[in-house]
Structures are given as structure tokens and as C-alpha cells.
Amino acid sequence: MIKTYNPEFEQDIREKLQRQGFMKLLGFHVTKIAAGSIEGELTLEPHHRQHKGFAHGGLIATLADIVAGFAAVSLVPKDHHVVTAEIKVSYFHPGVGDKLLVKGYVIKQGRKLNFCEAEVYDVRGAAEPLLIAKASATMATITPEEIARRV
Amino acid sequence: MIKTYNPEFEQDIREKLQRQGFMKLLGFHVTKIAAGSIEGELTLEPHHRQHKGFAHGGLIATLADIVAGFAAVSLVPKDHHVVTAEIKVSYFHPGVGDKLLVKGYVIKQGRKLNFCEAEVYDVRGAAEPLLIAKASATMATITPEEIARRV
Amino acid sequence: MIKTYNPEFEQDIREKLQRQGFMKLLGFHVTKIAAGSIEGELTLEPHHRQHKGFAHGGLIATLADIVAGFAAVSLVPKDHHVVTAEIKVSYFHPGVGDKLLVKGYVIKQGRKLNFCEAEVYDVRGAAEPLLIAKASATMATITPEEIARRV
Amino acid sequence: MIKTYNPEFEQDIREKLQRQGFMKLLGFHVTKIAAGSIEGELTLEPHHRQHKGFAHGGLIATLADIVAGFAAVSLVPKDHHVVTAEIKVSYFHPGVGDKLLVKGYVIKQGRKLNFCEAEVYDVRGAAEPLLIAKASATMATITPEEIARRV
Numbered sequence: 001m002i003k004t005y006n007p008e009f010e011q012d013i014r015e016k017l018q019r020q021g022f023m024k025l026l027g028f029h030v031t032k033i034a035a036g037s038i039e040g041e042l043t044l045e046p047h048h049r050q051h052k053g054f055a056h057g058g059l060i061a062t063l064a065d066i067v068a069g070f071a072a073v074s075l076v077p078k079d080h081h082v083v084t085a086e087i088k089v090s091y092f093h094p095g096v097g098d099k100l101l102v103k104g105y106v107i108k109q110g111r112k113l114n115f116c117e118a119e120v121y122d123v124r125g126a127a128e129p130l131l132i133a134k135a136s137a138t139m140a141t142i143t144p145e146e147i148a149r150r151v
Numbered sequence: 152m153i154k155t156y157n158p159e160f161e162q163d164i165r166e167k168l169q170r171q172g173f174m175k176l177l178g179f180h181v182t183k184i185a186a187g188s189i190e191g192e193l194t195l196e197p198h199h200r201q202h203k204g205f206a207h208g209g210l211i212a213t214l215a216d217i218v219a220g221f222a223a224v225s226l227v228p229k230d231h232h233v234v235t236a237e238i239k240v241s242y243f244h245p246g247v248g249d250k251l252l253v254k255g256y257v258i259k260q261g262r263k264l265n266f267c268e269a270e271v272y273d274v275r276g277a278a279e280p281l282l283i284a285k286a287s288a289t290m291a292t293i294t295p296e297e298i299a300r301r302v
Numbered sequence: 303m304i305k306t307y308n309p310e311f312e313q314d315i316r317e318k319l320q321r322q323g324f325m326k327l328l329g330f331h332v333t334k335i336a337a338g339s340i341e342g343e344l345t346l347e348p349h350h351r352q353h354k355g356f357a358h359g360g361l362i363a364t365l366a367d368i369v370a371g372f373a374a375v376s377l378v379p380k381d382h383h384v385v386t387a388e389i390k391v392s393y394f395h396p397g398v399g400d401k402l403l404v405k406g407y408v409i410k411q412g413r414k415l416n417f418c419e420a421e422v423y424d425v426r427g428a429a430e431p432l433l434i435a436k437a438s439a440t441m442a443t444i445t446p447e448e449i450a451r452r453v
Numbered sequence: 454m455i456k457t458y459n460p461e462f463e464q465d466i467r468e469k470l471q472r473q474g475f476m477k478l479l480g481f482h483v484t485k486i487a488a489g490s491i492e493g494e495l496t497l498e499p500h501h502r503q504h505k506g507f508a509h510g511g512l513i514a515t516l517a518d519i520v521a522g523f524a525a526v527s528l529v530p531k532d533h534h535v536v537t538a539e540i541k542v543s544y545f546h547p548g549v550g551d552k553l554l555v556k557g558y559v560i561k562q563g564r565k566l567n568f569c570e571a572e573v574y575d576v577r578g579a580a581e582p583l584l585i586a587k588a589s590a591t592m593a594t595i596t597p598e599e600i601a602r603r604v
Contacts, residue, residue, distance in 0.1 A: 020207075022201060025176065048176075050171055057235045058173065059209075061209055062207065062208075062213060063209070065208045065209045085387070085415055086242065088541050088589065113387055115543050131560075131561070236538070243417055258436065259433070282410070285417075287436070289538055318504040319504075322504050322509075323500040323502050324511065350475055353469040353472035358475035358476075359540070360515020361475055361515070364514065365511070389514065391540055392538065393539065
């Protein structure tokens with residue numbers, strides 16, 4: 001039932017990623033772009049951690065927000081925008097590994113609202129990646145008329 | 152009804168902040184530490200923004216998580232830890248100003264769970280700071296026995 | 303900054319309440335209707351409780367949803383609808399008293415989305431009502447054009 | 454990784470269901486009880502609907518809370534309790550059918566906190582049941598020592 005209204009979504013998302021100052025600061029890389037589904041990864045460095053040495057919860061929320069948001073972006077028409085109305089992140093385990101894998105996907109596409117989820121996995125050596133956090137988000141679509149009204 | 156079980160909470164929080172790699176990466180500064188309530192600010196730089204020039208939603212979630220979490224930390228005994236069980240952030244306006252102000256506070260203190268909220272304000276020149284996001288979070292207390300079991 | 307677009311909101315809400323089968327089943331009464339703010343109360347009966355004798359969490363979520371939703375309804379034009387996009391409810395204490403008081407209010411009014419909160423208080427004899435739950439919700443406005451498209 | 458600490462969980466849950474006044478008021482029936490997973494259904498009557506004729510959002514939140522909560526109950530030791538710390542429900546479609554199907558399951562079992570999800574499906578005649586709402590919840594385990602302290 002998921003359908004994209006932008007045939008060039010992959011290229012458009014890559015261009016938007018280029019202008020994401022915050023994503024570059026974090027060192028997050030998108031590895032897969034499909035219609036309604038985005039994946040990426042981040043190598044954990046000391047500056048990603050909080051005072052106990054775990055990946056910061058805010059970092060995890062940020063990665064979840066990015067992949068959930070771009071999953072929605074992949075579906076809307078080229079001239080529409082997507083903004084996060086709200087996101088909830090639940091934390092299951094501390095992130096103590098070397099790398100985080102993140103998957104975001106749309107579970108209910110809508111004209112105005114896209115409901116998305118994101119999963120964050122911790123990669124600890126050769127073990128199976130561990131699901132350490134899950135997010136649910138409401139992503140609102142902004143039409144060109146609404147963008148014009150805002151300026 | 153809010154009561155701290157750590158008379159040295161202010162100094163302890165300052166020491167923990169020193170070891171927060173991620174907070175330093177972001178450039179966030181805590182400006183006020185009280186029992187059950189923390190405030191801070193961040194000067195918005197290009198690397199804090201997403202592709203449309205707004206403060207990144209993940210940055211806002213991170214700041215909300217920090218102040219809500221430390222508001223809970225200020226109440227628990229010195230040898231206890233606090234972890235975020237879940238946080239929900241609602242976004243009211245884009246962050247387009249020069250600086251973000253953040254307030255976190257405990258609204259229900261508990262033995263195992265502290266329910267906290269956080270407010271994020273955008274400072275745009277001389278105007279009244281605008282509430283651009285609000286968060287509600289469940290912060291779980293980890294006792295020394297539980298910390299020992301984890302190792 | 304909260305402003306109603308329906309001068310007859312109070313009467314319109316009273317008419318809608320008349321058609322709320324579920325609200326009648328529960329026995330919930332609205333006691334105050336203002337622009338962007340609704341209050342009500344419910345006398346706790348055995349059929350409102352779960353197996354431990356506490357007010358059911360679903361009952362509390364329902365009351366929170368009703369007052370948060372009607373707080374948004376009070377602001378939108380007469381021919382617009384409001385639907386709950388999502389609601390989160392945090393539970394601070396069990397509801398063990400005789401009566402529940404509920405307050406819902408809009409904290410950020412928007413053209414498409416209204417962000418609302420609700421507070422649920424337990425009334426235990428002569429004591430000060432106790433805040434036992436708090437909710438945050440995203441209420442979406444449905445325009446007449448959108449209502450027509452749905453049919 | 455999900456493991457029950459109560460070999461008699463099915464019978465214990467059936468006994469608790471008998472004492473659920475609110476669940477009986479609603480007319481909800483549990484149809485399947487497994488370790489970490491509960492299913493049930495409800496035939497939609499006029500008293501379950503709001504003023505536009507849709508299944509009330511509070512009803513949907515209640516069913517989600519019941520199955521998510523009992524999914525957690527199925528895992529904890531017999532003398533432990535489970536309480537909802539928080540639940541978030543996202544609404545994808547209005548409930549307009551004849552019956553609601555509900556599934557609740559634990560996605561991360563923990564000593565103190567169980568993270569659960571619930572899915573609500575609308576059954577409209579012979580069509581495939583439609584996912585109309587999804588919930589994520591934090592269910593807290595209460596030990597016998599904590600129960601004793603509360604009294």
C-alpha cells in the first residue's frame with residue numbers, strides 16, 4: 001500500500017543529505033534508500049557517548065528521527081516538505097558497541113500525516129546486531145502552498 | 152513533594168557533565184541546577200541545522216533528554232544512576248533563531264521511575280523566547296545492586 | 303495566542319457530547335467549556351476498575367483523549383473536524399478515589415495540528431486532588447474538503 | 454529471548470480477566486494467551502462510538518493497554534504485578550467496521566520494565582482486517598516487596 005509520488009526520490013534525498021549539517025557533525029551515513037524505507041549506520045566515537053560511556057540517548061533519537069523522516073520524504077511529491085510533528089523513542093539496552101545500524105520505515109502513509117517507525121541496532125563485534133531502541137513518529141507533509149504561506 | 156536524596160547533587164552533576172562527550176560536541180551549556188530542575192542553552196551554529204536551515208529535531212530531542220535526565224539525576228542518591236526509558240518530543244515551531252533555551256523538570260518523583268518534562272525555547276533577537284518543542288520522558292532509577300548485576 | 307474560529311463553540315460541543323455513546327457508557331460529564339480548554343469529571347464505579355481495584359488505565363486514557371480533543375474542537379471553524387493523530391499517557395499513581403477530575407487544553411494551536419495536554423486528578427475524600435496521569439496529544443484538523451473526499 | 458517466569462500464566466490471566474470490571478463493561482474478549490503475546494476481540498456496538506460514528510479513540514487505547522499489559526503479565530512471576538507506566542497510541546484510520554481485533558506483545562522483556570506494543574485491526578465484512586492503530590507502552594513490574602510497601 002506504500003506508494004511514492006516522487007519518481008526521483010533517491011536522488012532528491014541524496015541532495016538533501018548533502019545539506020544536513022547536523023548529520024555530518026554526527027558522522028551518520030545513509031546506506032540504503034527505498035520507497036518508504038531508509039537505512040544507515042554510524043561508527044561510535046567517544047564524542048557520541050554520555051558520561052557512563054554509552055551512546056547518548058539524544059544521538060539515538062536523532063538517528064531514529066533522520067531515518068523515519070527520510071522514509072516519509074521518499075514518498076511525498078518532490079515539491080512537498082516533511083516535518084516531524086512528534087517522535088517517541090523507547091530505550092531497551094545501552095549502546096556499548098562499535099557501530100549503530102538504523103532502519104526507518106513508513107507504516108501508514110497519509111495525505112497529511114505519515115506514521116513511521118525506526119529501529120536502532122547496536123553492533124558488538126561478530127554478534128547478531130541487538131535492537132537497542134525503537135521509535136514511533138508522526139511526520140507531517142507540508143504542501144507547496146503551505147510552504148509559501150510560511151515565508 | 153519533590154525531594155532530593157543527594158545533598159551534593161549540584162557538584163555531582165557538574166562532574167558528570169564534564170564527561171559528556173556528546174554534549175560537548177553539541178556545545179550545550181548548563182546554566183542552572185536545582186533539585187528536580189535543570190536549565191541550559193546552546194548557540195545555534197550551521198552544524199546544528201538540517202537541510203532547510205532549521206535546528207535539527209534530533210538536536211532538540213537531545214537537549215530535552217539531557218535536561219529531563221539530569222533533573223531526575225538531581226533527586227536520586229549519589230550512588231544511583233538514571234537512564235531514559237522513553238522520551239516523546241512534540242515539535243511546535245521550527246528553530247530558526249540564534250540560541251536555544253532548555254528547561255527540564257521532574258513532575259512525578261518515584262522510587263523506580265521519575266516522570267519528567269522538558270521545554271525548548273527559540274531565542275530570536277529581542278523577542279520573547281518562543282516555545283518550539285515540549286517533551287515528556289520516563290527516567291528509570293538504577294540502584295547500586297542493579298549496576299553491580301549489569302557488570 | 304490561542305484563538306477560536308467558532309463563536310458558537312460551546313453550544314456545538316454540547317451537541318456533539320449528546321451523540322457520544324462511549325462517553326455516556328462511561329458516565330463522564332463535562333463541567334467547563336472554554337476556548338482551548340475543557341474540564342470534566344467522572345464518579346468512579348466498580349465497572350471502571352481493573353482487577354486490582356484501580357481506575358482502569360484505558361478509562362484514564364479515554365478521559366484524557368476526550369478533554370484534549372474537545373479543547374482542540376473548541377478552536378476550529380464550525381465545519382471542521384478534529385481527530386486524534388496520537389496520544390501518550392503517563393501514569394503517576396493508581397486511581398483509588400471516588401471521583402476523577404480531568405482538564406484538557408491546547409498548548410500549540412496550528413492550522414493542521416493542535417498539540418494538546420490533559421491532566422487527570424484523583425479525588426480522595428477531602429484531600430487536595432492528586433495528579434495521577436498526564437497526557438500529550440496531537441490533534442489533527444480535518445477541513446470540509448477533506449471530509450468530502452473521505453465519503 | 455522472551456521467557457515466562459510463571460508456568461501457570463494462562464490460568465492466572467484468566468482469573469484476573471474475571472475481575473476486570475471495565476473490560477466487561479466494554480465487552481472485550483481475550484481469544485489467545487501465549488507467553489509474551491495476547492489477542493482479543495470486541496464487537497462494535499453504538500455505545501463504543503463517538504459523535505461521528507467511529508470507534509472511540511479511548512476504546513482503542515483501552516484495548517491496546519489491556520493486551521499490551523497482559524502480554525507483560527504473562528512473563529512475570531506469579532506474585533508480581535504489572536502497571537502501565539506510559540502508553541502512546543497512534544491512530545491510522547477510523548474504526549468503522551463490525552469488530553475490532555487486538556494483539557499485544559512484549560518486544561523487550563526486562564527485570565523492571567517490559568516494553569510492549571499493540572496493534573488494533575478493524576474488521577469490515579469479508580475484507581482483510583485493516584490496521585487502524587498501533588501502540589507502544591512501558592509496563593513496569595512491581596515486586597511483592599514493593600506491593601507490601603504500598604499498603
